[in-house]
Amino acid sequence: GRQNREEPQDDSDEHAPASALIALPPDALARVCAYLETRAARRLHASAKVSARALGSEAWAAVIKTNHGGLKLRPKELEGAKAHAALQTLHRRARSARMRSDVRRHTNPSAGWGLPGFHGLATDGGVDEGDATYWCDALFRPEPWLVYSSAVTARPVLCAAAYLVVGPGDATINDDDAQDRAWMVERMEKAGLLFDDAGLDHLDSEPPDVVAQTFAEVTRVMDDQGWLHELVRDVHESRRAAVMARVRRKRDEIQSRPPARRPKPFAGCELQTCDGGNLLVNDHVRQRCSPALTPCAIATAVVIRRPTNYSCPCAVGVVFACRRHPTTSDIAQSSRLARVCRASDAAASILMAQTEETTRVELPRSLGGGRGRVVQWDPSVVGGNSYRVLVDGRSVPVLVRRSEAKRITGGDPFDLPGFGVATLSYENAEGRVWDVKAGAAWAAADVYPIAAWAFKARPEDERRITGEHGQLRAPLKRPVAVRGLVVGLLQAEDRMREFRDAHPEPNLDLQFVGVEGYAYP
DSSP, rough: OOHHHHSSSOOOGGOOOOOGGGSSSSSHHHHTTTTOHHHHHHHHHHHHHHTTTTOHEEEEEEHHHHHHTTTOOOOOGGSHHHHHHHHHHHHHHHHHHHHHHHHHHHOTOOOOOOOEEEEEESSSSOOGGGOOGOGGGGGGOOOOOOEEOSOOOOOOOOEEEOOOOOOOOOGGOOOOOOTHHHHHHHHHHHHHHHTTTGGGGGGGGGOOOHHHHHHHHEEEEEETTTOGGGTTSSSSSGGGGHHHHHHHHHHHHHHOOOOOOOGGGGGGEEEEEETTTEEEEEHHHHHOOOOTTOOOOEEEEEEEEEOSSSSSSSEEEEEEESSSSGGGSSSSTTTTHHHHHHHHHHHHEEEEEEEEHOOOOEHHHHHTTOOOEEEEOOOTTTGGOOEEETTTTEEEEEEOOHHHHHHHHTSOEEETTTEEEEEEEEEEEEEEEEEEEOOOTTTTTEEEEEEEEOOOOOOOHHHHOOOOEEEEEEEEEEEEESSEEEEEEEEEEHHHHHOOOSSSOOEEEEEEEEEEEEEEE
């Protein structure tokens, strides 16, 4: 059924001619396998079976590590036929992830929330005014009504999450109306037009219990006043009675529910003093972290989303990958990550400067001529030899050499002080994401930078005219196996005057950071 569609069979490469590599000694073969792609390794396995010689666990481990982001499996997972089965599983999942990513890139680049399974472990930034609603677990959760808001701070903030696949019971918010939620939101948008109430247009960003109670109350009032039929006027006449009956059934079912008891992921948190600094730690998540646990996410892209209706949305940040489950010591005041982020003013300034580039180019006469501003380099178009310019409000693709496209759009690699070498990976009208190749100083580190982002500082008038979705999504140049993430929130965009916020100084608001990819096992 579904699993077969998501992970299509592909055994054609196993019928290729025998490989001469099987003549190598086992120790040499293991070293060679570290440079083989998955398809070549499977051909080699087929050759080894023909000659009655099987690849050893060391060779399989090298193949898997090379092709799947440095994933390391335990020896008992590579015994006998298990190794080849593991490689096949990973190969199919990687291909399925690529296919999903390609579809998203060509249909809706801003869609998607990333791979689920990450759960907030700790933060050194506290929460806004002590409100549990803004605990850092929200930063790694895909629900659109969750946002992480730090306490007021003038320094960068670190948030750590462990990849647990299924988290502890108090870290899950159940949506009992998952199937009906979109339908109720749609009906309330119709009610918003009738009531001239703009607040009903944004229920999709509210918690499930708020949506349900709003739906029940609005439909009750309309029914009592005898004009519930107006809520279904847009429905075909033959179906109006059925939809009216569904509205009443759903309202009655909501009203008969016991008072909502929303699980509180913040409930398991405690304040710890570590190296002179304060950390807020979820002990339930920490107890689930263990080096013995196998679950691992292989990240192929990063997703960053910031709230558009908060006064201090995070403007600049860095994503760190964890080879193991993160610990509180990774974000303690004396940790390397904390020191690097505290000294990140230069890096943040460089990233913001990159977003402010307004390179202008002359258009050829064949494209209407004129002088335009470069707005995006799109490596997915025409083999990477295309960029787009904005002329009189219209976006025009222009073909140039790859090197020239990189040069005029800031695509050349540059040094990001303290982190490594950054290369532009994605850009839209709101910001940029860079792939970060960690410097030599991070070579032996279990936690290291893989990506950085910066949102453009756009005037309020421009945002109102063009709109704002607040999301960046960028592919990684190479897959990365992670058992956790640490996010460094380096700098906020100050919109406090616009939102009439009375905080003495900005805090840091960010809605979601995650990765796309696939999981093992």
